[in-house]
Amino acid sequence: MKLPPFEYICPASIAEAVALLAAHDGEAKPLAGGQSLVPMLAFRVAAPSLLVDLRKVSELRQIRIADDGVALGAMVRWRDILEDARLLQAHPLLVAAVGHVAHYQIRNRGTVGGSLAHADPAAELPGIAVTCAAKIVVVGQAGARVLAAEDFFRGPLTTALTPDEIITEIRFPAWPARRRFGFVEFARRRGDFALAAAALFYDQDDDGKAVGSHVGAIGVADRPLRLTAVEQVLNGNIVAAATIAKAEATASAAVDPPDDIHATGRYRKTLIGVMVERALRRAAAG
Numbered sequence: 001m002k003l004p005p006f007e008y009i010c011p012a013s014i015a016e017a018v019a020l021l022a023a024h025d026g027e028a029k030p031l032a033g034g035q036s037l038v039p040m041l042a043f044r045v046a047a048p049s050l051l052v053d054l055r056k057v058s059e060l061r062q063i064r065i066a067d068d069g070v071a072l073g074a075m076v077r078w079r080d081i082l083e084d085a086r087l088l089q090a091h092p093l094l095v096a097a098v099g100h101v102a103h104y105q106i107r108n109r110g111t112v113g114g115s116l117a118h119a120d121p122a123a124e125l126p127g128i129a130v131t132c133a134a135k136i137v138v139v140g141q142a143g144a145r146v147l148a149a150e151d152f153f154r155g156p157l158t159t160a161l162t163p164d165e166i167i168t169e170i171r172f173p174a175w176p177a178r179r180r181f182g183f184v185e186f187a188r189r190r191g192d193f194a195l196a197a198a199a200l201f202y203d204q205d206d207d208g209k210a211v212g213s214h215v216g217a218i219g220v221a222d223r224p225l226r227l228t229a230v231e232q233v234l235n236g237n238i239v240a241a242a243t244i245a246k247a248e249a250t251a252s253a254a255v256d257p258p259d260d261i262h263a264t265g266r267y268r269k270t271l272i273g274v275m276v277e278r279a280l281r282r283a284a285a286g
Contacts, residue, residue, distance in 0.1 A: 003041045010053040014060070014139055014168060020052045022141045022164035030054055030166050032075060032114035035106050060113070060168060065090045069174045074113025074167045082107065091175050093132070093201055096183040097124040103191045113167040116152070119159045122193040122219035124185070126153055130224040131199040131216025134172045140165035153223040179203055180210075180239070180286065182279030185218065186271060188262075194219045195263050198251070198275035200283060202234055210234040215247075220257040220272050229254045230276060239284045248277040 011017045021028045028050035031037060040046040054060060060075035063084055070091045072081070081087060081098045088095055101107055101124055115125040116136060129136065129149035136152045138145050141164050149170075152160050161167070185197030197218035202210040213234040215227040230250045237243045252273035257265040 003038070004044065004047045006041075006048055007050045008053065009050065010056055012056045014057055014166065017052050017054060017057060017166055018140055018164055020050065021166070024048075024050050026163035028052055028163075030113075030117070032117075033077065033109040033111040034114070035102075035110040036114060036118040036120070054113075054166070062169075063087070067174060070094070070172045071169050072112045072172075073169050074111065074116075076112045078107035078110050079104075081112075089175075089177070091172055093175075093181040093183060093199060094128055094172065096181070097128045097199060100124055100183070100185055100194070100197075106191075112170060116167055116170065117159060117161060119153050119155075119157050119223070120193065121156055121221060121223055122195075122197075124194075124197070124218065127197060127199055127216050127218035127224040128183075129170060129172075130226055131201075131214050132172050133214070134170050136167060137169045137171065138165045139168050144168070146171075149224075150226065155222045176203060180283040182282035184275045184278040184282065186275060196220050196257075196268050196271040196275050198272065198279040200230075200276065200279050202239065202283065208238050209236055210239050210243075211236070215251070215276065217251065217255060217272050217276075220255045220268050225255065227251055227254050227276070234280075239280055244277055244280045244284070247280055248273040251276040 029048040031051045031053045060073040062073045064071040065086050078098050078101050115123050134149045136147045140162055179201050181201035183199045185194035187194045200215040202213040205211050213231040215230040217225045217227050230247050233247045233250050252269050255272055257268035259265045
């Protein structure tokens with residue numbers, strides 16, 4: 001299907017991009033990798049009058065790793081994450097999740113900022129962002145804002161971005177070397193969006209009991225979720241068979257997915273419990 005008509009500008013700086021968005025009063029859209037926006041244009045889900053291509057804004061392509069965590073620029077591609085060996089130590093859960101993103105052709109073009117701004121409830125990165133309590137940095141005419149990931153996502157394809165704002169980076173807290181983690185998703189075919197996915201991690205105290213647990217659910221609501229009830233099951237306990245079984249049941253009880261063309265809500269409700277169970281087994285196995 002042919003795309004609707006639009007103007008196209010490729011600025012070289014964040015300031016120029018923001019000015020272009022502001023001047024078009026909500027009728028302009030940033031273009032990052034285009035792996036979500038271009039299909040939406042083809043199906044007339046979106047019809048902006050201007051596309052502001054961010055590919056020349058070099059400062060958005062940086063991956064920074066420091067003692068306080070990892071920062072990914074908005075134009076960092078999935079392949080950049082998978083090819084950066086430092087991230088295997090600095091944030092292995094992120095790497096594990098990105099390995100499930102679509103197919104390698106999509107990973108060659110798709111970007112961090114594009115996925116966050118698109119806000120698909122079944123996408124991996126928004127789920128990892130919420131699970132890890134990441135911060136999302138956005139810039140508009142009023143300046144920069146730093147938003148908690150759980151506040152950034154408002155619903156399906158809906159975020160806290162204003163029309164003149166672009167995402168510049170996402171910041172993840174530091175990752176301790178001995179942290180246990182797991183990521184599991186289920187899709188009908190490899191590369192499809194997940195019907196449900198679980199992302200989780202926890203640390204251990206001197207007695208081997210879980211502390212600081214974070215458990216996230218993807219694809220079972222209108223946005224990514226933190227399953228705090230499951231975290232409470234884990235904290236203060238050794239992650240073994242009985243605890244894992246209780247966490248599985250708690251995860252299923254904690255969500256209320258709607259029916260859709262891909263699966264019933266009841267199926268997804270059971271599936272997220274299984275995903276949490278499998279992710280915990282992976283985490284416990286180290």
